[in-house]
Amino acid sequence: MTEIKERTRDVGLDHIRALAAFMVFSWHFLHYANGYPVPFEGAPSIFPLALLDEGHTGVALFMTLSGYLFAKILDGRSVNYLAFLSRRATRLLPLLFMMLLVEGVRQYFVGGAMLGYLRSLVTGVIEPTLPNGAWSLTVEFHFYLLLPFLLFLCRKSPALLFTAIFLALGLRTFLFIYNGTVFWPAYWTLVGRLDQFVFGILAYHYRSMIIRKHVLALALGMAFCVFYYLYDRMGGFYRMPQYPSPSPIWIILPTIEGAFFGAFIAYYGGSFQHARGLLSDSIARIGKYSYSIYLWHFYVVFLMADYVQRNVMDISYYYTGQVWALICFIALVPFAYVSYLLFEKPFMNLGLSYSTKAGQPQPSLVGLIKAGRNSSG
Template sequence: MKSQNLRYIPQVDQLRFLAALLVFAFHFFHSYKGGWAPLPQYPWFGIVSEGHTGVSLFFVLSGFIFMVIATQGEGIAYRSFLRNRLLRIAPLFLAVFLLAIAIHRDRFVATDLLYVFVTNIGDPPTSWHFVTGPAWSISVEFTFYLVFPFLAEFTRRLGAAYLLKLLALMLVVKLGAYFASENSKLMLYSTLVGRFDQFLIGMLAGLLFVLRSAWLELRGRLICLVGVVLTVVAVGLQARHASYFLPEQKQPFWILWGTIEALCWALVIVGFTGGRMSFGARADRFLAQGGTWSFSIYMWHALIIFIALQLFGSIGGVGPAALVLNFVLVLAATLAFAWLSFTVIEQPFLSLRGRYVEPAGKN
């Protein structure tokens, strides 16, 4: 998505589309076939059966792109930054939140409005039904936005070492939270405590992209390939030994999993962007356009999957061919609805955004 604060990097939008597709495939598969159960016997399929890894890609990408933007000037204008973030996220997020409380109007109480700020903890209306469930991650994302301008400023003054120290600090914090929490797996999965290191690793990847651009241009394709292989293998191991759907609420694997996952995706990001990967002009434009719609895809795909199942069930049966057919049809419907949502909800507010990077020499 084009910004007034940075030259356009189409590969970032393409990766956003990949993240949205992973989450779509994850929810589609379990809705139609997987039954929200672990599949340790198919670790090679983990990138789909544990496709929630697409959320991690979104988080790492956020840290990456904002750190790249922050290097373009001498600082971030805090109020302007938050205004841009609200214009980017709030309209669609509030639309989904209003849908959630409308669906469950008889359960709703006035204090549930406070869950607008924390849809990732407690018992928020958006988590009462699969249709609006994806909204949980937006609260994690926005909490990161609240502190990012400070993180960027401290990194500008102290260098990458500051982020590395924060990562070390967070490891100890996560360890303590793991022992203290009764459901540590869910805590590490759905809160900033469990996800903060993913944003930090994204910021480190952004610094690498800016400071080693010539080096990445020569080696980016290889780095991306290595990152893809490591990601698929790592998610496969997670599917085999520590699936999110296992009944155990405390899995030590998850203390480090978010960090490992983020490091793998960071390799993909710096390799793909730094190596200026391309699939051809038409494919690049299509993938970038999908990235432009990625927020709407992410927020609405569960609604479309649910409607399709209610209206048609699994067209053609339950075999592999039918699964592929339904995937194509539901994905096409999701993309069409995402385009509509982007056009009428997101785009008008996006046109109101402005610059928030303070130019060099201002201070």
């Protein structure tokens, strides 16, 4: 069997996927209609909850995790790049195409501009115009295009990847000076997201610096939560001081997110055994279905929040709204499970094998690249 089929799921990393999905779900549940049902003003006094109040950062966690996983899978292996792209396409596109079809049908029945919708699908290959969070898949695809170069740098020395981060910071600084804002490219494109993918790769190669370093991990976690609390308190995504934000914080925010989430993933994934009890397995399953949750939740999350607010109870108080966000998130899991069975699982082992251990015979397709060297971590 090939290496990719032998891999078993990492429970700890599935926990992180579940957390990222819940962050994004909470963000939309709490604030979907310009601060309805929960107003934007203020931040939760229990300061780590600012990460849920500003749950858009869950996208950064997903992207950092993606970089970490590719570094882990490809470390010390020869990679057939064309086969890699084929494998990623068979993994991601079936569910994406189904969601786009459903969205097209919805647009038709609500009288949407079908020509505009079809145009958005074409431009979505380059611009973040795909609906329902699928814009982030465009960013990930752009990351795949850079992956051979990043792996080349990583093979020379993982530290060379800091060059990509410095270049991204420099580009965002230039765009801010030139345009007076850098919010759009920093949030919606690889100009901002590259930091997160790269920090994911770096976190894997330098994971020995954080694994089982509990005091260091706690200090980093506290610092990041305080930072996000202050960011949330000062207006956050929508009100710093307006949307789109002209704040220079968007020059460095993707870097801060990537650096912390990379450390968090390496620490959580490598410092614990992750017991296979009921709670752990349940959270891991949610992580397993997180792609389906991510793409489908847009159709129900706003309706859920509005229904609870109108028919059950007032959830404009942050903590009440957050509890209901958790309840509704759990209620979505069975649907995500069905989606996973239909549109994800059947395609997981399709496509060409794209990696072999160093020294083994190479795959037959052209476009071979070398993965990063073995980490000492």
